[in-house]
Amino acid sequence: MTTLGRTAARAHVERLDRVWREPRGVLGWLTTTDHKRIGLLYFVTALAFFAAGGVEALLMRTQLIGPDRELLGPDAYNAVMTMHGVTMIFLFVIPMSTAFGTYLVPLMIGARDMAFPRLNALGYWIFLASGLFLYAGLLVGEAPDAGWFNYVPLASKTYSPGLGIDFYALGLILNSIATTAAAANFIVTIFKLRAPGMSLNRMPLFCYAFLAVSFAIVFALPPLTTALIFLELDRQLGFSFYDIAAGGEPLMWQHLFWIFGHPEVYIIILPAFGIATSIIPTFVRRRMVAFPLVALAEILVAFIGFGVWVHHMFAVGLPQVTTIYFAAASLIIVIPSGIQLFAWITTILTGTPVFKTPLLFIVGFIVTFIMGGLTGIMFAAIPFDQQAHDTYFVVAHFHYVIFGAAVFPILGGIFYWFPKVTGRMYRERAGQVSFWLTFVGTMVTFFPMHVVGLLGMPRRNYTYGADRGWTGLNLTETIGSYLLGAGLLLIVANLAWSRFRGAPAGDDPFGGDTLEWTTTSPPPPYNYPVIPKVTSPYPAWDAEDREEDARRLAAGRQVLERGHETPATTVLDADYDETLEMPAASPWPPLLALALAAVVVMLLLGHWTTAVVFAGAALAVIAAWHWKEPEAA
Amino acid sequence: MSDVGVTRTRRSLSNGAWGALLLIAAETALFGTLLGSYYYLRFNSATWPPDGVELPAVALPVALTGALVLSAPPMLLAADAARRGRRTAAWLWIGVATVLQAGYLAWQIVLYADDAATLVPTESAYASIYLTLLLVHHAHVAIGVLLDVWVLTRLAGGLTSYRQTTVRVVALYWAFVAAVGVLVVLTQVSPSL
Numbered sequence: 001m002t003t004l005g006r007t008a009a010r011a012h013v014e015r016l017d018r019v020w021r022e023p024r025g026v027l028g029w030l031t032t033t034d035h036k037r038i039g040l041l042y043f044v045t046a047l048a049f050f051a052a053g054g055v056e057a058l059l060m061r062t063q064l065i066g067p068d069r070e071l072l073g074p075d076a077y078n079a080v081m082t083m084h085g086v087t088m089i090f091l092f093v094i095p096m097s098t099a100f101g102t103y104l105v106p107l108m109i110g111a112r113d114m115a116f117p118r119l120n121a122l123g124y125w126i127f128l129a130s131g132l133f134l135y136a137g138l139l140v141g142e143a144p145d146a147g148w149f150n151y152v153p154l155a156s157k158t159y160s161p162g163l164g165i166d167f168y169a170l171g172l173i174l175n176s177i178a179t180t181a182a183a184a185n186f187i188v189t190i191f192k193l194r195a196p197g198m199s200l201n202r203m204p205l206f207c208y209a210f211l212a213v214s215f216a217i218v219f220a221l222p223p224l225t226t227a228l229i230f231l232e233l234d235r236q237l238g239f240s241f242y243d244i245a246a247g248g249e250p251l252m253w254q255h256l257f258w259i260f261g262h263p264e265v266y267i268i269i270l271p272a273f274g275i276a277t278s279i280i281p282t283f284v285r286r287r288m289v290a291f292p293l294v295a296l297a298e299i300l301v302a303f304i305g306f307g308v309w310v311h312h313m314f315a316v317g318l319p320q321v322t323t324i325y326f327a328a329a330s331l332i333i334v335i336p337s338g339i340q341l342f343a344w345i346t347t348i349l350t351g352t353p354v355f356k357t358p359l360l361f362i363v364g365f366i367v368t369f370i371m372g373g374l375t376g377i378m379f380a381a382i383p384f385d386q387q388a389h390d391t392y393f394v395v396a397h398f399h400y401v402i403f404g405a406a407v408f409p410i411l412g413g414i415f416y417w418f419p420k421v422t423g424r425m426y427r428e429r430a431g432q433v434s435f436w437l438t439f440v441g442t443m444v445t446f447f448p449m450h451v452v453g454l455l456g457m458p459r460r461n462y463t464y465g466a467d468r469g470w471t472g473l474n475l476t477e478t479i480g481s482y483l484l485g486a487g488l489l490l491i492v493a494n495l496a497w498s499r500f501r502g503a504p505a506g507d508d509p510f511g512g513d514t515l516e517w518t519t520t521s522p523p524p525p526y527n528y529p530v531i532p533k534v535t536s537p538y539p540a541w542d543a544e545d546r547e548e549d550a551r552r553l554a555a556g557r558q559v560l561e562r563g564h565e566t567p568a569t570t571v572l573d574a575d576y577d578e579t580l581e582m583p584a585a586s587p588w589p590p591l592l593a594l595a596l597a598a599v600v601v602m603l604l605l606g607h608w609t610t611a612v613v614f615a616g617a618a619l620a621v622i623a624a625w626h627w628k629e630p631e632a633a
Numbered sequence: 634m635s636d637v638g639v640t641r642t643r644r645s646l647s648n649g650a651w652g653a654l655l656l657i658a659a660e661t662a663l664f665g666t667l668l669g670s671y672y673y674l675r676f677n678s679a680t681w682p683p684d685g686v687e688l689p690a691v692a693l694p695v696a697l698t699g700a701l702v703l704s705a706p707p708m709l710l711a712a713d714a715a716r717r718g719r720r721t722a723a724w725l726w727i728g729v730a731t732v733l734q735a736g737y738l739a740w741q742i743v744l745y746a747d748d749a750a751t752l753v754p755t756e757s758a759y760a761s762i763y764l765t766l767l768l769v770h771h772a773h774v775a776i777g778v779l780l781d782v783w784v785l786t787r788l789a790g791g792l793t794s795y796r797q798t799t800v801r802v803v804a805l806y807w808a809f810v811a812a813v814g815v816l817v818v819l820t821q822v823s824p825s826l
Contacts, residue, residue: 115648187655218659219658230761246756246761568648571646
């Protein structure tokens with residue numbers, strides 16, 4: 001480029017820097033609508049909850065290190081076990097996926113923000129409130145203790161008279177509002193804000209995964225919310241939804257919970273699949289095999305996931321016709337999962353893999369996902385399920401799926417995008433050591449659980465007798481959990497050190513294939529100084545298009561620098577449609593979250609009138625939020 | 634109030650309309666769960682409603698729902714008028730709909746108070762789901778009336794592209810609330826049919 005062109009480009013960049021600047025300091029973070037800062041807030045918060053959930057896991061494993069131990073009594077064990085499950089699912093994995101999506105989806109589609117930037121912020125603040133609310137229960141000694149799926153009648157007022165279950169129910173209602181808001185935002189962002197040229201068939205598979213997950217969330221969360229509302233009405237006002245003496249039906253809770261709960265499993269692992277499909281092409285230096293099939297498989301998994309919930313209830317005694325239908329559906333979902341699995345394996349085998357830390361975690365993920373998937377197929381067989389129900393075999397299965405298949409890609413993804421987010425490289429050797437520690441730790445922790453499960457060890461029990469023959473295996477599991485903990489700590493240490501001392505990473509240290517690798521590390525608040533040209537699903541590998549971007553910037557074309565501008569495009573073909581003016585920093589999202597949290601606290605304490613007052617305050621905040629309109633919408 | 638022209642160049646649905654559709658999707662799942670729970674409880678009960686509980690009245694709730702359904706077309710007409718830049722027409726159509734909707738809500742509140750005085754949710758699952766289902770629907774109508782008031786106030790100050798989207802979104806919301814209202818009332822009166 002000529003000197004003249006560089007000067008012109010710099011002038012545009014400086015103007016964008018000015019237009020998109022946010023307030024500094026704490027106030028800047030409180031009022032931010034920048035999807036990257038919100039993504040980082042999600043990341044840090046989810047990581048903190050991961051630490052809490054991890055400590056709870058280690059407490060349980062230490063309790064079970066030998067027979068008849070008394071580190072945790074039965075009540076404390078129930079509380080720790082419940083909080084571990086609730087934390088890992090609602091406060092770690094899903095918000096962590098949201099962190100990845102919030103940070104990366106707009107970057108990958110060449111947009112400058114999410115479709116609803118303030119809703120994005122609102123989702124984060126409500127999520128934070130829900131997490132703090134749940135942990136406030138633990139701090140005041142009223143932790144939920146009926147397991148993460150909280151079956152009635154155990155969770156009813158009669159058998160759980162304290163406030164623990166109310167913390168659970170109200171906290172999760174708050175949490176599901178946050179998750180649903182984020183999901184709706186992802187869908188509109190993906191449908192409407194893709195850079196011109198990124199037709200649906202050129203959209204990264206990562207975004208397909210988030211699209212599928214978001215649709216699943218929109219339809220899966222309301223059944224949970226409804227079940228929780230019924231539960232609170234029963235507990236606080238004496239309604240009879242689950243009270244069999246008054247014509248209610250406890251089994252309805254199980255149905256409603258699993259109508260949410262099984263799609264939830266795919267909500268947890270599909271983003272991880274998306275991360276895998278981002279990392280694999282970069283480190284094996286080739287395009288994904290069967291791109292359209294993988295995209296369809298991601299959507300099919302999310303869809304079929306709604307038709308399998310009863311396989312959590314095979315031991316309930318439902319009619320055989322019902323259970324057989326759900327067994328068949330549970331087997332069918334293996335097909336789209338298998339398509340993705342074979343596509344990953346084939347891509348790796350036919351490429352030239354470079355086994356750096358991110359790819360190692362993906363290989364670890366594939367191995368554990370196969371194992372967890374195979375035990376999943378076993379559970380689709382009703383007689384086996386009834387035999388292994390409520391044993392450690394189930395615990396082994398879902399930890400292979402959730403820890404192995406969801407958390408491993410998340411860890412790989414953290415390493416993969418760390419240089420993009422911070423501008424610095426992590427320590428490769430330490431990263432590889434941490435992979436092996438976590439991988440071996442996972443296997444040593446969870447594999448013996450299959451065996452103790454088949455030997456009959458029931459899950460959720462706070463201890464076991466020395467005469468059962470489970471001692472050695474439990475000791476092994478506990479040692480494995482310490483190894484796993486050490487591996488995770490090493491990851492945190494590596495990233496914390498590299499954040500400040502790591503070598504400069506440059507824009508594209510790995511030769512990535514998606515758009516985010518074409519901007520600076522970390523990306524500027526407006527993501528791209530010029531709206532990128534897209535002609536394939538691997539835009540970062542299209543050198544000519546990137547040169548065209550540079551020419552456009554110098555010429556001032558497609559820069560959109562009059563305000564917080566980003567282009568909106570048509571849903572299927574991504575033809576340019578209009579230029580949107582996006583909202584800038586706003587105080588309303590955290591204030592609205594605060595008002596909603598206050599409503600929930602008052603509902604917990606039974607101060608109905610005060611709750612109504614805070615609901616009125618929430619309405620006032622919503623009105624203030626919408627009073628000032630963007631100039632052109 | 635003078636009409637103003639607002640140019641419309643957009644080819645696909647606006648972000649706001651997409652957001653409203655997704656809200657409606659989640660709300661569909663919410664009402665789907667509520668209605669599903671009603672029938673789940675009903676088909677697991679020997680008698681529905683339980684002995685000693687009066688059968689629900691049919692004529693009045695159905696007639697009221699008819700009025701709610703009638704309020705949906707004026708809202709859609711208002712959205713259309715706003716899209717064409719005809720602010721006065723839009724305002725009047727919304728005004729007509731608001732009168733119907735607010736009247737519906739007021740009458741339903743009176744009926745609900747009667748129901749709440751006779752049905753005892755602590756004693757029957759029937760009363761629990763009946764009162765909850767109706768309350769959730771009435772709450773949706775109440776929020777809709779608040780939205781009407783909001784849109785009428787905003788439109789009085791002029792028509793912008795943003796407000797066109799607002800009218801459209803509120804019209805979509807009302808179409809949904811009316812459609813669900815039909816399902817809710819049919820469920821409500823079903824034991825008497």
